Every structure is written in C-alpha cells, then in structure tokens.
Amino acid sequence: GGAAWAGQQSRCRCCAAVVRxxxxxxxxxxxxxxxxxxxxxxxxxxxxxxxxxxxxxxxxxxxxxxxxxxxxxxxxxxxxxxxxxxxxxxxxxxxxxxxxxxxxxxxxxxxxxxxxxxxxxxxxxxxxDINDNAPIFPAARKNLSIAESSVPGSRFPLEGASDADIGANAQLSYALSSSEHFSLDLQKTEEDGESLFLVLRKPLDREMIPVHRLVLTATDGGRPSLTGTMELVISVLDANDNAPQFNQSVYKVQLPENAERGTLVIKLNATDLDEGSNRNISYSLETLLPQDRNDVFGIDRKSGEIRLRNDLDFEDVRLYRLQVDATDQGNPPLSGHCKVVVEVLDVNDNAPEVWVTSLSVPVPEDASLGTVVALLSVSDRDSGENGRVRCWVWPASPFGLEATFLGSYSLVLREALDRERVSEYEVEVRAEDGGAPALRASRGLRVPVSDVNDNAPLFAQAVYTVLARENNAAGAELARLWARDPDEAANGRVSYSVWEGGVAGGAAGSSSYVSVDAESGRLWALQPLDYEELQVLQFEVRAVDAGEPPLSGNATVQLFVLDENDNAPALLPPAGSAPEAGGVAAVVAKIRAVDADSGYNAWLRYELWEPRGKGPFRVGLYSGEVSTARALDEADGPRQRLLIVVRDHGEPARSATATLSVSLLEPNEAALALGPAAASAATNVWLVVAICAVSSLFLLAVVLYGASRWAPRAAVLSGPGPTTLVCASEVGSWSYSQRHSRSLCVADGAAKSDLMVSAPTSLRRRRAPRPRTRSRSPPLSSTRSVRKASWPFHGCFPSQFLLGVVVNLHFWMNR
Structure with a gap:
C-alpha cells in the first residue's frame, strides 16, 4: 500500500510540474x-x-x-x-x-x-522552484534503545528529513504511525532550527512489548505534497535510568577555511549520574548538514575531542551542523545528545578569474575612440573584501577598461591608432582582489591593427637627375624609381606611370621617348636618343597605390642626354669672298666645316696631308684658312693639289677630307679663267670708269679699303713678283669620308709689287645657306689675325690699276 501511494504521488508531481x-x-x-x-x-x-x-x-x-x-x-x-x-x-x-x-x-x-x-x-x-523533491530521511531505518524505566514525557531526538526544494516546497510536517506509547514533538528555534523529538507518553513494559515498530512520515508543503518515510525500531531496555547529559544543547564554533587537518574544533564533555559501567561514556558523531560530508570531522570516542579530518572550503560549504551522541555503558545504555554548529570563515584563497567573452579583432587603424574591442567577465569566489576585484590594462596602451555591469568590463579604444607605427598590441588585463595579501590574475589579449589607406606613396627624391648617352638601344634601362608606401597589402602596392607633361624643346610627348614599368618602377627608353635632336627631357612619374580611394605621389625626372661622337665633320660651301692680302702670306682659300656634336666632339682641327714637307701652302690648325707659306715661283709648277683632313676631338675621332686644286695662270689667261665671272665684270667696266673719273682719289681709297675689310675670305697680298689672280670653285658633298675638291687659278703678270685676288661671281651667287649651328666653346679658341691691305696704286701700271679697281668694285657690288 505504501509503494502504490508513493507511485501515485510521483505521477501527480510530474503532472503538476508540466501544468505549472x-x-x-x-x-x-x-x-x-x-x-x-x-x-x-x-x-x-x-x-x-x-x-x-x-x-x-x-x-x-x-x-x-x-x-x-x-x-x-x-x-x-x-x-x-x-x-x-x-x-x-x-x-x-x-x-x-x-x-x-x-x-x-x-x-x-x-x-x-x-x-x-x-x-x-x-x-x-x-x-x-517546483516541488520535484520528496523529503528524504538520513536512513530508511533508525534503531532506538529506550529503557523501560524511562518516565512518561521523556524525549528522544530524531533526525529529521531534508528536502532539496525551498520555500513552501521544503516546509516539512511530520506524522507518526498510531501508537499509544509514543508521539512526536517538533520544535523550531532561530538558533537551533527545527528539532524533532520522540516523546514517551506512556511507561514501557519490555516484558509485554520488547520492540516497538513505528513509521515516521515527513510531508512537504508543495502542491501536490510529497512524502518520505523512515522506520523507527525501538528496543526497550532495562535498568540504566540516567542518560549522559551535556552542559548545553548547542555549541557554536568558527573555523577559517584554511585550517589544517587535525585542528581541534571543540572538546565536548557529557556527565552521567549513574555509577560504574553505567557512567562510562563513549561519544559518536553524525553530520546533519550537509548530509554527504560525514568525512570532514571526526571525534575521539573517549575524550570527546572533535578534530578536522578533511579540508574546508568556504565557497563550497559555509556551515556544518553536527550531532554528538554521548552513550553510557549501562545495560541498557543511555544516550545524551547535543548539536555542534561549525561556521566556516572565508580567507583569501581564490585568485580572481578573467574570461574573454567576446573579442572583435583586428581593429582598423581609423577606428573611432570608444570602439569596443573585447568584452570581459571578472569574478572571485571569495566574499567580502576578498572577493572585491579591481581591474586595469597593462602595459600602458591605447586601450582602457570600462565597467559595464557587476563583474563585466569592456575593453575600449581611448587613443588613435597608427598601424604604420604599431601594427599589433599585446594587451594584458590584470585583476587584483582586496584580500591581504592580495591575489592577482591576468589574461593576455592579442589585438592586431588592420590597415587603412592613409599614406600616399612617397618618392625617395622629389627630383631625379638621369644621365643617358645618346644612341642607346631601345628598351635600355635608364633608371629605377621607387616610391615608399608604408601601408600594407593593396594599400601599399604601388604602380608607376609617366604623367604627360610635354618635352623641353620639342612638341612630342615624353611618353614617346620613355616608359616606366608599372610594377618595378624601371625607367626605360622607347627609342634611341639623339643629342642633336633632344638634350633635356623633363617629365613627371606618378606613383599610385591600390587602396580605396587610391592615393598618389609625383616625382620630377630630368633626363639629360649625353653627347657621343657620332657625327663626322661636314664641309660647308665657301663663303665666296675675295682673299685678303697682307704681309708675306696670302690666304688662298678657307675650308669651312661644321660638326653636329658638341664640346670636344665638335672641336675641329685642320691638317694638310698632301703635299707634305716644304710645300708652298699651309692650313690654319683651327681656322681652316689655306694660305701661301712662301712666295710662288716657276719651280712650284703650274698646278698644286692639296689634301686637307678635318678631324674632331672625339673618342674615337671622326674626320672628313677636302681636296683643293690650285692652278697658276698667266695674266692674259686670267680673264678666261674667270669664266662667267669675267663676263659679268666686263659689263660694269664703263660704270667703274665713270665712278673713278668722278670720284676723288680719297673716295676710291676708302672704297678699296672697305672692300678689303668686309671680305674676310679675300686678301690682297703686296710684294715682289708677278701679278697673280686666284679663283676658286667647289665640288663634292658633305658626307663622312667624302672628299671635297676646290680649284684655284693663278696667273702671272708684269707687275712686281701687287697681287690682286678676286672670287668668281658664280661661286658667290651659289653660296649655300648657313646651316643651323649650336654655340660651342672649344677648349682653345682660334685667333683670327688682322691683315692690312696694301695701298693698291703703289708701283702699278694704269691697266693693272684699272683691272684691280674693276674687279674689286665688282666684288663689292655683288656682296
């Protein structure tokens, strides 16, 4: 019947749990x-x-x-x-x-x-709480020994039941099965809590009933209520009618939780008024609360000393309730009872605990102040000051702690971040309780900083000066440019490009001359460079990163083209002016040449290769003027062939050659040698005669002097010997290693003191246009000698004088 009743109650409890x-x-x-x-x-x-x-x-x-x-x-x-x-x-x-x-x-x-x-x-x-736990007694059966001499009203303590529930579900009421000898008494006090006693109502008679079997039922206050039972087996003993007595019913003791094993908790002493073996007392100990900790305390059965047998833990159990029985050795033995309440005192034996409940990393370097990086939970199992924890961040960093709730903290950003300065932080959150001595704990956090594109590429130099020799191969590397971007990944990946800005001295864009590799920054030439076409090229190179939005930086590149000796001297047509005369030497002709290079590569020198030795002619080393080295005579022959080499100062040197033919003519052949120029001069004879007749001798002298000064390529040489007429003509081209040929005709006359020189009209009219030249400053400057024209009337026949006047006036008018 009891099992059925318990099953029915269990089913009711389950239904009630679902409904509630x-x-x-x-x-x-x-x-x-x-x-x-x-x-x-x-x-x-x-x-x-x-x-x-x-x-x-x-x-x-x-x-x-x-x-x-x-x-x-x-x-x-x-x-x-x-x-x-x-x-x-x-x-x-x-x-x-x-x-x-x-x-x-x-x-x-x-x-x-x-x-x-x-x-x-x-x-x-x-x-x-719901009523899901039934009351439980310490044991299903309890044996009691009661002397038959016990008087009605005697009280015998019983161990009450325990209920894991709380509140009304844990409020227990007790009932005893029907008995005429025994009843229950439940007492509740603030100090002792609940005390349950078995009360003797009627004297016992061992001979009639030696053993009484009763059922003690505990019922909680839940709806529906749950019950638990314990069987009481009461043995009726004879004789010994005085039970041991303690001097107080409840003893209170305080122990720190770090008390060592073997520590004396309390020494109890019970007295028995009987004599002999009936007063010999033995002690026993039973743990009432918590019921599963019977191994924490032990008692000496003879002395009544209670000692600590196991470790205490305030955070686990804060209060122990012990029951001590003092039993004599009478027959039957009698027992006295007391309770020992042991309060465990807290000591600071638990360090704080720190947990990271959430971590939001990496943190972008442009994160705003107050950004929450992590959530932390801090706790300490101790109580009071021992459990009061303070937290901080170590070492000093851009992060700080903010308390958000009891035991909860937020790790927030308090200073601006810069990934290029610090890319990662090792943050340690430290916690310390208020105990003495204080206990500490820490939790390390790794907080990486993610990059944002906040740095533009920066070149090592604002202006790059690059020197490149002309005639370089297409694709030749000129320089390497590099821009630094401290950002990472795409934000620091730099690409290079040439920014169109025009070319100095030309109309073409810089991109037609140079290009830059987008990844390496290698500057290379798209085509061979020519110094004679381009000397300086200035442009900008732009470096752009791959961030969003992209940032850029510029650098100016000044490319200077270095000249090489890649142009040979080029001969120019004669200027067509008359030779000058002065002193012993007479300038027969002047070799003119130009070199498209610059500097030493364009500094020219003239050398007479043929004839070598003591010939009648010589050439100026830097002026190119061909002049007579001595007076001409019949031994020199009717024709002279001169080979002149024009050479620059480059490495290696380049050269050009010119061939000059000089013919010596008789006076009556001079007119024929002049060719078309003589015919042109004859047309102006009467005009010259009229001018000479009208003009005074002084004016004629001025005109002749001016003509000789303004014609640097013609000279009048006065001196002993026959009158000689020199004429020039030019053949050939300007190409390298091509020879140039120039012929001079010389005629003998009767006069002994003066030499009249005239340039043919045809040569003067065929004068080549002056080529475009550059200003050069050779290491040595050639010096042009100033030659004085001799007086033309001294020692001349009238016919010779008239011919000289005609020729010089014709030359002057055609200029």
Whole structure:
C-alpha cells in the first residue's frame, strides 16, 4: 500500500510540474537596463522563457541579422536564443537544486551579445522552484534503545528529513504511525532550527512489548505534497535510568577555511549520574548538514575531542551542523545528545578569474575612440573584501577598461591608432582582489591593427637627375624609381606611370621617348636618343597605390642626354669672298666645316696631308684658312693639289677630307679663267670708269679699303713678283669620308709689287645657306689675325690699276 501511494504521488508531481510551467513577462529593470525573466525548473526543452528580441527593441529579422546570441560564462548554459525569432528558449534540463542548492532566489546572470554594432545586454533569469523533491530521511531505518524505566514525557531526538526544494516546497510536517506509547514533538528555534523529538507518553513494559515498530512520515508543503518515510525500531531496555547529559544543547564554533587537518574544533564533555559501567561514556558523531560530508570531522570516542579530518572550503560549504551522541555503558545504555554548529570563515584563497567573452579583432587603424574591442567577465569566489576585484590594462596602451555591469568590463579604444607605427598590441588585463595579501590574475589579449589607406606613396627624391648617352638601344634601362608606401597589402602596392607633361624643346610627348614599368618602377627608353635632336627631357612619374580611394605621389625626372661622337665633320660651301692680302702670306682659300656634336666632339682641327714637307701652302690648325707659306715661283709648277683632313676631338675621332686644286695662270689667261665671272665684270667696266673719273682719289681709297675689310675670305697680298689672280670653285658633298675638291687659278703678270685676288661671281651667287649651328666653346679658341691691305696704286701700271679697281668694285657690288 505504501509503494502504490508513493507511485501515485510521483505521477501527480510530474503532472503538476508540466501544468505549472509559467513564463513571466520580461521587464526592464530601472537600473542598468537589465531584462529579467522567470522560468520554473524542470521546464521542457524548447519552452519559451521570453521574447528577448522584442524586449530589446529589435525589429523582426534583426535578431538573426545581427547575430543575437548568449555569451557563456564558464558553465553550461541551459537556455539559448532562437536565431529566427530571437526568443529565449530552454535548451536543456533546468534543475534549481543543482544550480543554486538551498540559495533563494535562484537567479542566473546571462550576457546577451548583439553584433554590428557590438552591444551587450544583461539578462537575469530566475529559476523558480517546483516541488520535484520528496523529503528524504538520513536512513530508511533508525534503531532506538529506550529503557523501560524511562518516565512518561521523556524525549528522544530524531533526525529529521531534508528536502532539496525551498520555500513552501521544503516546509516539512511530520506524522507518526498510531501508537499509544509514543508521539512526536517538533520544535523550531532561530538558533537551533527545527528539532524533532520522540516523546514517551506512556511507561514501557519490555516484558509485554520488547520492540516497538513505528513509521515516521515527513510531508512537504508543495502542491501536490510529497512524502518520505523512515522506520523507527525501538528496543526497550532495562535498568540504566540516567542518560549522559551535556552542559548545553548547542555549541557554536568558527573555523577559517584554511585550517589544517587535525585542528581541534571543540572538546565536548557529557556527565552521567549513574555509577560504574553505567557512567562510562563513549561519544559518536553524525553530520546533519550537509548530509554527504560525514568525512570532514571526526571525534575521539573517549575524550570527546572533535578534530578536522578533511579540508574546508568556504565557497563550497559555509556551515556544518553536527550531532554528538554521548552513550553510557549501562545495560541498557543511555544516550545524551547535543548539536555542534561549525561556521566556516572565508580567507583569501581564490585568485580572481578573467574570461574573454567576446573579442572583435583586428581593429582598423581609423577606428573611432570608444570602439569596443573585447568584452570581459571578472569574478572571485571569495566574499567580502576578498572577493572585491579591481581591474586595469597593462602595459600602458591605447586601450582602457570600462565597467559595464557587476563583474563585466569592456575593453575600449581611448587613443588613435597608427598601424604604420604599431601594427599589433599585446594587451594584458590584470585583476587584483582586496584580500591581504592580495591575489592577482591576468589574461593576455592579442589585438592586431588592420590597415587603412592613409599614406600616399612617397618618392625617395622629389627630383631625379638621369644621365643617358645618346644612341642607346631601345628598351635600355635608364633608371629605377621607387616610391615608399608604408601601408600594407593593396594599400601599399604601388604602380608607376609617366604623367604627360610635354618635352623641353620639342612638341612630342615624353611618353614617346620613355616608359616606366608599372610594377618595378624601371625607367626605360622607347627609342634611341639623339643629342642633336633632344638634350633635356623633363617629365613627371606618378606613383599610385591600390587602396580605396587610391592615393598618389609625383616625382620630377630630368633626363639629360649625353653627347657621343657620332657625327663626322661636314664641309660647308665657301663663303665666296675675295682673299685678303697682307704681309708675306696670302690666304688662298678657307675650308669651312661644321660638326653636329658638341664640346670636344665638335672641336675641329685642320691638317694638310698632301703635299707634305716644304710645300708652298699651309692650313690654319683651327681656322681652316689655306694660305701661301712662301712666295710662288716657276719651280712650284703650274698646278698644286692639296689634301686637307678635318678631324674632331672625339673618342674615337671622326674626320672628313677636302681636296683643293690650285692652278697658276698667266695674266692674259686670267680673264678666261674667270669664266662667267669675267663676263659679268666686263659689263660694269664703263660704270667703274665713270665712278673713278668722278670720284676723288680719297673716295676710291676708302672704297678699296672697305672692300678689303668686309671680305674676310679675300686678301690682297703686296710684294715682289708677278701679278697673280686666284679663283676658286667647289665640288663634292658633305658626307663622312667624302672628299671635297676646290680649284684655284693663278696667273702671272708684269707687275712686281701687287697681287690682286678676286672670287668668281658664280661661286658667290651659289653660296649655300648657313646651316643651323649650336654655340660651342672649344677648349682653345682660334685667333683670327688682322691683315692690312696694301695701298693698291703703289708701283702699278694704269691697266693693272684699272683691272684691280674693276674687279674689286665688282666684288663689292655683288656682296
């Protein structure tokens, strides 16, 4: 009947647990914005605790998009957040007794994390008690020995039942099966709590009833109520009618939790008024609370000393209730009883604990101040000052701690970051409690800094000077440019390009001459460079990174083309002026040449190769003037062939040759040698005669003097010997190694003192246009000698004088 009754009660309890699942409406706490819910223990998995997303003010679907989730704090969570609805659900069995024991209320602190942006909410979940634990006695059977001499009213302590529930579910009432000899007495005091006694109502008679069997039933206050039973086996003893007595019923002792094993807790002493063996007492110890800690304390059966047998832990059990029995050796033995309450005192034996509940890394270097980098939870199992914790960040860094809730901290950014200066921080969060001595704990965090494109490429030089020789090969490397960008990845990947800006001295763009490799910055030539075409090329190179948005930097490149001796001297047509006369030497002709190069490569020198030795002619080393080295005579022959080499000073030197033919003519052949020029001169004879007749001798002298001064390529040589007429003609081209030929005709006359020189008209009219030349400063400057024209009338016949006047006036007019 008892088993059936217990089964029926168990089924009733299960039904009641299902019916009494309640979900309380969440409400914001006025302090700190905390959400509170309540759920009964043993609620089924999937039971909705509260509409968390709605209570947090989130829109539909926002909980899943922003990853609303719970943050575990060192223990297995029994609730979870539904990703779709944002509701707080029961995920596993909730046992209030397992979570909180006898503590009331049973409140769980939960942290809810909401990302993008990062926010944290604190939820307090109260697990309410249901009547799911029946009262339990320490043993299913208890044996008692009571002397038959016990008088009515004698009281015998009983061990009450315990109920793991709290509140009304743990309020126990006791009932004893029907008996005419015994009854129950339940006493409640603040100091001793509940005390249950078996009271003798009627004297015992061992001969009639030696053993009494009773059932003690404990019933809790739940709805429906649950019960537990214990069988009492009472043996009636004879004789010994005085039980040992303690001087007080309750003893209170305080022990620090770090007390060593073997420490004396208390020494008890009970007295017995009997004599002999009936007063010999032995002590026994039984732990009432908690019932599963019978190995913590031990008692000496003879002395009554209670000593510590195992370690204490204030964070585990703070209070022990012990029952000590003093039993004599009478027959039957009698017992006296007392209680020992041991209070465990806290010492600072637990260091703080630091957990990282969320870490949002890497942190962009442009993150704003106040950005939350990590969430931390700090706790200490000690109490009072020993459990009061302070936290800080070490070493000094751009990060700091902000308390967000009791035991919760946020690691926030307090100073601006610069990845190029510090790319990663090793942050240590340190915690210290208030004990003496204080205990510390730390948690290391690695906080990398991510890059943003905040640095433009920077060239090592603002202006690059590049020297390149002309005639370089197409594709030849001219220089390497490099721009530094301290950013990383795409933000620091630099590409190079030539920025069109025009070319100095030309119309073509710089991109037609040079190019730059986009990746390496190698500057190379697109085509061979020609110094004679381009001397200086100035342009800009732009470096652009691959960031968003891209940043750029510029550098100016000045490319100087270096001249090489790649042009041979080029001969020019004669100027066509008359030779000058003065002193002994007469300038027969002047070899003119130009070199397109510059500097030493364009500095020319003239050498007479043929004839060598003591010929009648010589050439100026730097002037190119061919002149007579001595007076001409018949031994020199009717014709002279001169080979003149024009050479520059380059390495290697380049040269050109000119061939000059000089013919000596008789006076009567001079007119024929002049050719078309003589015919042209004859047309002006009468005009010259008229001018000579009208003009005075002084004016004629001035005209002749001016003609000789303004014609540097013609000279009048006065001196002994026959009158000689020199004429020149030019053949050949300007190409390298091509010979140039020039012929001079010389005629003999009767006059002995003067030499009249005239340039043919045809040569003067065929004068080549002056080529474009550059200003050059050769190392040695040639000096032009100033030659004085001799007086033309001295020692001349009239016919010779007239011919000289005609020729010189003709030359002057054609200039």
């Amino acid at each position: 699942v309640l979900v309380l409406q969440a409400a914001w706490a006025l302090s700190g914005g905390q959400v509170r819910y309540s759920v009964p223990e043993e609620a089924k998995a999937g039971t909705v605790v509260g509409r968390l997303a709605q209570d947090l003010g989130l829109e539909a679907g926002e909980a899943e998009a922003r990853r609303l989730r719970l943050v575990a704090q060192g223990r297995r969570a029994s609730v979870e957040v539904s990703g779709a609805s944002g509701a707080l659900l029961v995920s596993s069995r909730l046992d209030r007794e397992e979570l909180c024991g006898k503590s009331a209320p049973c409140a769980l602190r939960l942290e809810v994390l909401l990302e993008r942006p990062l926010r944290v909410f604190h939820v307090q979940l109260e697990v309410t």
